[in-house]
Amino acid sequence: MGRELWSADVVYGGIGAAQGGAGQGGAGVAVQRRPDGARTVIAIDSLARLRQRFPDAVQAGHRSVLAPAPVNAHTHLDLSDLAFSPRRYEDFIHAVIAHDRAGRRGLPAVERGVAELRAAGVRTVGDIVTTEAAMARLLEDPHFSGVAYWELIGPDPADAARLLAETRERLLRFLGWQRPGGMQVGLSPHAPHTVSAPLLQGVTRLARELRLPLQLHVAESAGESELHRHGGGPLRQALGPWLPQWQASGRSPVRYLADLGVLAARPTLVHMVEVDEHDVALVARFGCAVVHCPRSNRALGCAVFPWSLYARHGVSVGLGTDSRGSSPDLSPVAEWRAAREVHGAAASPAQLVWAAVKGGARALGQRAETVRRGDPFEALLAWGEPVH
Ligand SMILES: [Zn+2]
Missing domain, CATH: 2.30.40.10 (Urease, subunit C, domain 1)
Known part of the structure; x- marks a missing residue:
């Protein structure tokens, strides 16, 4: 005693x-x-x-x-069999497409990811889901809370109405699989350039109608900024065949999303390294949460997340590992350590602990433990x- x-x-x-x-x-x-x-x-x-x-x-x-327990606010469990390898962002996208075509994003990969998350002590996760089997698996998982975000890719505006109708029907089915205390269904339009403007707007309306959380990759690479501002650059070269309709808005990806009305639905924004103060102020004004993935950014040669800028604007930041293809493991504690290294004196260890716990929970619309x-x-x- x-x-x-x-x-x-x-x-x-x-x-x-x-x-x-x-x-x-x-x-x-x-x-x-x-x-x-x-x-x-x-x-x-x-x-x-x-x-x-x-x-x-x-x-x-x-x-x-x-x-x-820290939260892993952004991962792709179905990419758990994609070997970790530092490479250019554009080369990584090609590797993901090839891996997908080889049929390697099935349930066995999800199971390996789930096991790794559990071994890392994760209880709350935000996962990007691409198959109905993985959605069913995660919604019935007895250990995790968080959000399973159904991923949408559709760069051709001509596909928007059909994809939206299919997605609505799917999501209604997924909602019937949710359990109290388990993971929730969410929606993830992949990125502002891989989802056409009408589909982004339709998805935003759908998320509002069904009260679903949204998460999307934004401002991850320099190539993305170039694509949005001027229409060319390495990402356009890499994705050329998939983006035949692309027309640059001449604005930053963040401004583009704000102008389309997407930010008004308060999506969680992942990566957000290629931003200026106007972008961060917009994110703060709309009250969007951000997920920071420092090891993935480093492995793919992306810029350093401007921690001080987000802190100054009072934006809530959580941590995520991203997939095993761009991160050596799925541990949010390892991500927290990497964030300490990357930010040095710019971010206090206490702020980063807050980010890994409360920031992660907020990014997923959950209560923190x-x-x-x-x-x-x-x-x-x-x-x-x-x-x-
Ligand atoms: Zn990701």
């Missing part, structure tokens, strides 16, 4: 700001040990304040991070280290 004090570089209970980080002298958790050995959280605060409040508490140990006074101490995980 008695009180223990656990210290950590960062402690987060899923409420408010994460505690700790540079200049704050560390954070801590005060724990009451009961006669039966059970341990209960009695306070989460700065280490200095906890020492004042609980001078009799025994220092029990130190961990890097004590927080709920919380650990508060009275909860078992074991509800806090020591990220990437042995548990308490």
Whole structure:
């Protein structure tokens, strides 16, 4: 019996700001040990304040991070058999198309991804789904919450009405497979250049009508910006046969989505590295959440996510691993570590822990897991280290 004090570089209970980080002298958790050995959280605060409040508490140990399980807010489980290989973004897109044509995005790949996520301690996930079998598999999964986003690709405006009607019928069926507490159905128009303007607008209306969360890849590569602004560049070369109708809007991908009315539906925007301050201000004004995938961006030679710009505009940022084709694993803790490396002093470890937990939950429209006074101490995980 008695009180223990656990210290950590960062402690987060899923409420408010994460505690700790540079200049704050560390954070801590005060724990009451009961006669039966059970341990209960009695306070989460700065280490200095906890020492004042609980001078009799025994220092029990130190961990890097004590927080709920981090969220993987963006992945593609059906690409779990695509070998990780750093390469140009355009070469990666070709590799995905070839992998798809070889029929390697089936359930076995999804199962490997699911197993990897579970081994990484993930409980909440945002996954991009391309087959009905994978949708059924994820909606019946007993362990995960989050969103299974049905992916739509349709660059030819002539296909928009047909694709929209098919998608509506599919989604109504998927909604019948949802279970309370399980994953939810969402919708993912792939990217602003692989989905035609009328289809993007139709999908936005459909998501509103069926109250579905939206997620799309935006502003990922320099080639995407070039394609939207001037119509040419490496992505146009790479996707030429698939984009015969493409006409550049002359605007950034973010501005294009805003003008089409897509941002008004508050989609979650993934990558968002090729942005300027006008783009970020637009995203902030519409209240869209963003998902940051630092290892995927690095592997595909994309730009560095402008963390400080998003922080200055108060945009909610979560973390995602993207697929195994552009990420060495599906662990959000590893993604968090990579984000620390990439951003250095620009992002505090506490901000990044907040992003991995609360930012990820917000990106998926979910409540973040919380650990508060009275909860078992074991509800806090020591990220990437042995548990308490
Ligand atoms: Zn992706």
